[in-house]
Amino acid sequence: MAAAVKAAPTREEALVEFLLRLGDNTLILGHRVSEWCGHAPVLEEDIALANTGLDLIGQTQLWLGLAGEVEGKGRTADSLAFLRDVWDFRNILLVELPNGDFGRTLMRQFLFDAWHVLMLGRLTESADARIAEIAHKAGKEAAYHLDRSSDLVIGLGDGTDESRRRMQEALDYLWPYVGEPFMPDAVDQLMAAEGVAPDPASLRQEYDATLRRVLGEATLTIPQDPFAQLGGKTGVRHSEHLGHLLTEMQWLQRAYPGASW
Amino acid sequence: MYAQMVKSTGQGVKPREEMSPQERAFQDRIDADQKIEPKDWMPDAYRKTLIRQIGQHAHSEIVGQLPEGNWITRAPTLERKAILLAKVQDEAGHGLYLYCAAETLGVSRDELTQDLLSGRMKYSSIFNYPTLTWADMGAVGWLVDGAAIMNQVPLQRTSYGPYSRAMIRICKEESFHQRQGYDIMMKMANGSDAQKKMAQDALNRFWYPSLMMFGPSDKESVHSAQSMAWKIKINTNDELRQKFVDQTVPQAELLGLSIPDPDLRWNEERGHYDFSEPDWTEFFDVLRGAGPCNTDRMAARRNAWDDGAWFRDGLMAHAEKKRARAAAAKTAAE
Numbered sequence: 001m002a003a004a005v006k007a008a009p010t011r012e013e014a015l016v017e018f019l020l021r022l023g024d025n026t027l028i029l030g031h032r033v034s035e036w037c038g039h040a041p042v043l044e045e046d047i048a049l050a051n052t053g054l055d056l057i058g059q060t061q062l063w064l065g066l067a068g069e070v071e072g073k074g075r076t077a078d079s080l081a082f083l084r085d086v087w088d089f090r091n092i093l094l095v096e097l098p099n100g101d102f103g104r105t106l107m108r109q110f111l112f113d114a115w116h117v118l119m120l121g122r123l124t125e126s127a128d129a130r131i132a133e134i135a136h137k138a139g140k141e142a143a144y145h146l147d148r149s150s151d152l153v154i155g156l157g158d159g160t161d162e163s164r165r166r167m168q169e170a171l172d173y174l175w176p177y178v179g180e181p182f183m184p185d186a187v188d189q190l191m192a193a194e195g196v197a198p199d200p201a202s203l204r205q206e207y208d209a210t211l212r213r214v215l216g217e218a219t220l221t222i223p224q225d226p227f228a229q230l231g232g233k234t235g236v237r238h239s240e241h242l243g244h245l246l247t248e249m250q251w252l253q254r255a256y257p258g259a260s261w
Numbered sequence: 262m263y264a265q266m267v268k269s270t271g272q273g274v275k276p277r278e279e280m281s282p283q284e285r286a287f288q289d290r291i292d293a294d295q296k297i298e299p300k301d302w303m304p305d306a307y308r309k310t311l312i313r314q315i316g317q318h319a320h321s322e323i324v325g326q327l328p329e330g331n332w333i334t335r336a337p338t339l340e341r342k343a344i345l346l347a348k349v350q351d352e353a354g355h356g357l358y359l360y361c362a363a364e365t366l367g368v369s370r371d372e373l374t375q376d377l378l379s380g381r382m383k384y385s386s387i388f389n390y391p392t393l394t395w396a397d398m399g400a401v402g403w404l405v406d407g408a409a410i411m412n413q414v415p416l417q418r419t420s421y422g423p424y425s426r427a428m429i430r431i432c433k434e435e436s437f438h439q440r441q442g443y444d445i446m447m448k449m450a451n452g453s454d455a456q457k458k459m460a461q462d463a464l465n466r467f468w469y470p471s472l473m474m475f476g477p478s479d480k481e482s483v484h485s486a487q488s489m490a491w492k493i494k495i496n497t498n499d500e501l502r503q504k505f506v507d508q509t510v511p512q513a514e515l516l517g518l519s520i521p522d523p524d525l526r527w528n529e530e531r532g533h534y535d536f537s538e539p540d541w542t543e544f545f546d547v548l549r550g551a552g553p554c555n556t557d558r559m560a561a562r563r564n565a566w567d568d569g570a571w572f573r574d575g576l577m578a579h580a581e582k583k584r585a586r587a588a589a590a591k592t593a594a595e
Contacts, residue, residue: 014515027339031334032379033468034333034334034342034346035328035333035334036351037326037333037346037349038326038327038330038349038353038561039330039561039565040565040569041565041570041572041573042322042569042572042573043353043360043370043397043567043570044357045572046350046353047350047353047354047357049349050347050349050353051348052345053346054346054350055345057339057342057343058343058446060339061339061340061343064339077339077414078338078339078340081339082337082338100297101568102568102569102572103571103572109341146484152576154579155575155576155579156575156579156584157571158579159574159575159576159577159578159582160571160574160575161579162571162575163571163574163575164574164575166571172495205521230262235267237449247336247424249332249334251335251575252335252336252338252395254457256453256456257295258453259336259337259452259453259455259456260448260452261337261341261445261448261452
């Protein structure tokens, strides 16, 4: 088990932790999105959502692969994905929430993409060249995801009364989970001090501007309560949903230990 | 043979002397291997048969997402998960090409979807079988896609242009699907005892349903004769089934797996394998809706459609608002 966040992690511990956060976000969201495959409301959306899932899984392989390499204990992207328990996961709570209806899935995607694009953009200037390289590749994909999720949020918000109601409900439901990625902790502070990553709080202003632009055009009301549910990216307290997701995702690896697939 | 038992006119091939001059000219073009394009004249029955066949094929791709989609969230590695997701996504893409090909014949995707959901149109019997272990992802790729390729490769030469072009694209992807399926089987067959057991079990369960994919013998079928004259269908069901068996048996041997047919043996004289027929009673049960998964598969498709109605309506309404705003802005500017 990875140590829960210590008050003063070493640089290497902080770097592994930071990479797990990036990789676990894409792993868990990629998994959630893949749950729709074959069940989306229109064929084009089924295909597009699978594309997003594929991009996220690909990014996971890079981030978790690098995390294992930096850690130096022989763990691979696969062993990190399939053999850790809930408390060792470092994704934000937003991405582990169940899909709900297609509207909530798209709103969650938009709220994540808007952050992801900013974070990856800043990471292309990381002092760590390996991180900058992955961020460069992933950033192009994330920009496309954001274009797509923004368009759909706007279309459904400014659509029928029912689609608007559903999108507003989705936004209200997800709102308490929006603040977490911007809350800095010891890991973030160390990464920022080393020039590896931006101070997460520094992304908030631009994020809010994206939200105002897109949600405004979608005729939706942005909730004002600044309260943020925390505990995902530190691993201190995930939601009950993550355990079920892992039960399904890790089942084969757990049931047949050591088998090669 | 994602399209099984497609009915044509029911009257057999029309003799040349009974054809109108237009029909004769049409048949001459087909005999000369010219492609028929959407705006060309075609007999009504040709159009109807093609809509049935392409529609059934498209529905098979869409319903066919479900048995493999069943394992995406349980794929054992990140790479396997990505490959499987990409594959199931390809099936959706195939459905899209085929619905587009059908649209060129004057039937909309929504109409075809309604026909699927109401049970008026069918999809391939194979997708009514459950996928129970990870080895089934191998067996589906290897056997089901393998059988599909048998039928689809000749259909690249089919007489209707849009269908032929869709098949060319589809075939490129299907051969990748079959290889990935065989690759999974290879891993399993060379893996632990439990994995070998899964691989053999998957072959046992999918062998006969795969043979059924070609449909019952159609040597005597009037529908098939007309479809073959129109080059909508290129080979008989029996020819394709034999070809599939001949190709698959050595592949199973290479995997060290046994085909679940005690009467399977090489026939030197024929230059083909002799094999047992599948249980055609089971096939007709599956076709009439009594297969192991028919109810679940249709429920999944109906839920996707019904639960997605608000989404489709919302986006349509938005597109309409945008159009109205653009028109108003244009009027104001003038």
